[in-house]
Amino acid sequence: MQISVFGIGYVGAVSSACLANDGHHVIAVDPNPQKVGPLNEGISPIVEPGLGELIQSGIHNRRLMATSDVREAVNGTDISFVCVGTPSRSNGSLDTSYVSAVAEQIGAAIREKNSFHSVVMRSTILPGTMESIVLPALERASGRQAGVGFGVAYYPEFLRESTAISDYYDPGAIIFGRHDQATVDRLVEIHKIFKVEPRIVSIRTAEAVKYTNNAWHALKISFANEIGNICKEAGIDGHAVMDVLCADNRLNISKAYLKPGFAFGGSCLPKDLRALRFAARKLDVPTPILDATMDANEEQLRRAYSMVAATGKRRIGIIGLSFKPETDDLRESPLVELAERLYGRGYDIRIYDPNIQVSKLTGANLQFVKAHLPHLASLLTADVNEVIDHADAFVLGNREEAKRLLSIVQDDRPLIDLVRIDQTRCSGDFYQGICW
Ligand SMILES: NC(=O)c1ccc[n+]([C@@H]2O[C@H](COP(=O)([O-])OP(=O)(O)OC[C@H]3O[C@@H](n4cnc5c(N)ncnc54)[C@H](O)[C@@H]3O)[C@@H](O)[C@H]2O)c1
Known part of the structure; x- marks a missing residue:
């Protein structure tokens, strides 16, 4: 040519x-x-x-x-x-x-x-x-x-x-x-x-890909440097740590965790990030990347809350409460945090999560619920129809259960989707994805 x-x-x-x-x-x-x-x-x-x-x-x-x-x-x-x-x-x-x-x-x-x-x-x-x-x-x-x-x-x-x-x-x-x-x-x-x-x-997607690539590369470099800085002060070879990290192609050098969505939570990530930042502080090593990671997570929660508030509805149905599907672990679930904020600000909420039965929660899981959502038993229902009858707007936090809900709900009540129930669906009218 x-x-x-x-x-x-x-x-x-x-x-x-x-x-x-x-x-x-x-x-x-x-x-x-x-x-x-x-x-x-x-x-x-x-x-x-x-x-x-x-x-x-x-x-x-x-x-x-x-x-x-x-x-x-x-x-x-x-x-x-x-x-x-x-x-x-x-x-x-x-x-x-x-x-x-x-x-x-x-x-x-x-x-x-x-x-x-x-x-x-x-x-x-x-x-x-x-x-x-x-x-x-x-x-x-x-x-x-x-x-x-x-x-x-x-x-x-x-x-x-x-x-x-x-x-x-x-x-x-x-x-x-x-x-x-x-x-x-x-x-x-x-x-x-x-x-x-x-x-x-599309042209806009291609333009965005270039910046996302470069931001990603810059973030990787600064993350590796920060881990190296902490390791050095702790008497550990940062290269040895990152070499092993890079050897895992399933969770580390992979597509895992790279889909835009809701905040992270659960019993490990927030706890371990906090502990690592504390340990670094004791070693006098600044951790701007790890600090910003916690801030970014809080921002994602704020964003979900603002999206619910923007619907102008007060009766909210929440689908899914555990920190991810197929578990009853509620510890540091961002959905619990969101429910707590909504409840605390006077929203009338009903929650449907078939994995959770308050009477069966034990140990640290139960303690977490008692501390954060003590009224959970009165908000939780085992019948998805009860949520459907109650809500003027829905928060979708569990993909499979949300699909089930949507097969029943056929009207235009606002849907706030935190998990992307359907890859082909993008924000518009009554449906809003958190970051798509
Ligand atoms: N350098 C890299 O590694 C790299 C990698 C990927 C993308 N990019 C991007 O590619 C673009 C170019 O980067 P670069 O490093 O090659 O820039 P550069 O500054 O080395 O070269 C730009 C050239 O464009 C010429 N130029 C200016 N006006 C012109 C005109 N009207 N007609 C013809 N030529 C004109 C300049 O005289 C210069 O020789 C930038 O947007 C950059 O961000 C750069």
Whole structure:
């Protein structure tokens, strides 16, 4: 394919050289002559292992060239990859000025082009930027409608400097944010050499994935550092601890615990986090990540409470009370905490959880209930119909039982879903998921 790449920086230089190496004809574009000149002489503008050789061979085979002429690049290619910078401003906001400028330039060139051109954004941009900045700039400058007069997609870049070429050829994931099928088809064609199947999602989802990825990587680094700091002061090798942690592919390096939902609870996580933070304090080690984890959990509880309050209803049916399904363990269940807050603020609640019979609770479990929800026996019912008859709104905290409830309830009473009873359902009207 004929491909233009806008921006000969860390991303653009690698993409241009690799695409040329894959057999495409690539025109790399940059207003900076110090990028264009060296590239045309086969010299890499950046330090990156293996890149110099790829650029040299691209120039030698005449599959790669550089220019500052936007019109020449758009006219001579079918698809443009945009890899311009999106730096931070001093207040932390994202500087999209290069993105909007390049969209205007490409749009103006599309105005004079006869064939269908696709514009694929690769720069990191916040969700909504394609819709609010890039598309309007392209449409304004081209005088054409996106999807009809030209194509658009968002395709986030995940390469890491210093391993950029091996990341390019062995990507963990390929994600295309779709606007029009013609552009997605071109992207699929370019990427058919890769083992990974591209995931095709909405543009906003693709924009969000890039930030979520980077936030996740940053969080992992700071978590590992914090554990290392605590371990060192306790005379333990932090690497040995993290090596063993990483060996568990079921619970640790896995999808486990990575679905947005309600607060964590139960007899272990809150207790053990508290103890670890206390132990670190005694060792004089700050634990900002662990502290924030507890704060984030409290925030999720507050969020659930606010969602119930926002319904304006006072008679609330709660489905599920234990900290997870198929157990009667109520210790530090966030649903107990939520019920306690609602009850304490005068809500008239009924609770249905078939695993719980107050008369059978014993030991620490019973003590917890006595301390937090002493009236549980009068709020709990073994008959789901009693909750249905009582409630003006429902809190769904147990997926299976909630499904059962919904097969009976066929009206539009507000539903606050904390467990995602149905993957296909998103917030709207009377149904509200806590974070979907
Ligand atoms: N560097 C990375 O490892 C990496 C990885 C993934 C994603 N990203 C994202 O990719 C984007 C590019 O990052 P980078 O590190 O390559 O940036 P960079 O600053 O190295 O390169 C940007 C290039 O764009 C050029 N440019 C500016 N305006 C232009 C225009 N109108 N037309 C053509 N070229 C123009 C600049 O002259 C510069 O050469 C950013 O959004 C970044 O967040 C970077």
